[in-house]
Amino acid sequence: MSSTLDKSPTAPLTGTSSKDGRSSIATPRVSAPSSADDTAPDLEQLRDRLRKTATALASAAHDLKTPLAILNGYIELFQSQKLGPLNERQREVMDDMFLSGQRLQHFIQDFLTFSVLETGDLRMQFVEGDMNACLSEVCRLWSGRFQERGLALYFLANDKLTPFAFDLPKIQRVISNLLDNASKYTPEGGTVWLHAEPHMWERRSVSQSAAHGDRRRQSTNVPNAVKVSVSDTGPGIRPEFHMEIFDDFFRLPGSESAEGMGLGLAIARRLLQGMGGKIWVESEPGAGAKFSFLIPLKPIPISPPRGTK
Secondary structure (H helix, E strand, C coil): CCCCCCCCCCCCEECCECCCCCECCCEECCCCCCCHHHHHHHHHHHHHHHHHHHHHHHHHHHHHHHHHHHHHHHHHHHHCCCCCCCCHHHHHHHHHHHHHHHHHHHHHHHHHHHHHHHHCCCCCCCEEECHHHHHHHHHHHHHHHHHHCCCEEEECCCCCCCCEEECHHHHHHHHHHHHHHHHHHCCCCCEEEEEEEEECCCCCCCCCCHHHHHHHHHHHHCCCEEEEEEEECCCCCCHHHCCHHHCCCCCCCCCCCCCCCCCHHHHHHHHHHHCCCEEEEEECCCCCEEEEEEEECCCCCCCCCCCCC
16 A cells, blocks of 8 residues: 655654664754844833833923922911911811822822932932931921821930941932832731841852851851831731732732832832842731841942842
8 A cells, every 4th residue: 555745744753773674763953043233123122112111211200399388388278377377078078189189299200219219310419327216307307297197206325336438319209109108008006117227147158168158157246237127917918929019010919009109129129229228028828027138338339120039
């Protein structure tokens, strides 16, 4: 019985014959994958699109700042009753308008900060300062909001902290983002603690030999960083989200209705990385959350990462 060959176009087959005359299984020739040079233009084009998007976002947010500032100014003028007395209902409406304006202003500031971080244009300014005074000022600014939500906020200055060079406005922004996060997810009657302490941050390098291990261990008595922590009595965070929670625009499942855009922790991460620091969370469901970050006592200016960690 004769046999026919399939003449349809297929990839060339290769094979070898064994000594007993049987041929081995034929395998198709697979073309080599494209090189990294082939994908470089596409990657650069994507980066360029992201930069343009971030710039457009910053422009739109900046255009909103002036009219919003005027609106908030008029609201404060009405609240001061310089234009005439307000009844109880009018005061409630003005208070609601003021709070809404503040939230919108916070969103705009998040957009602007994110855009600057995304384009890599943010610059750090390290000036010697007092970390205790920095934290105390942030607590003072946030105390009213915590009281309104029925939350207790505690901070006790640490005498062991000595003045060192850090970027005060950006550290206050990081702490504000952490306190904002805690105030949103801690139920009424809960407690939030702010704490700072000297810390020995041992940065190990893979290239370091084991012979230097004793020398490194001997140096652990000398602090080279400051550790700041914000702890709360909120619902906690599942371990599988401990890394993802610092991504851009990330929202925990079930928290989509909460205020914000999911940028607070991402901005905090990028700002700290720009100062040579790091941030992490320790938490279990039902046991609250503790966000901590480290910043070195000696400035290590690093360009904040764009887009990815």
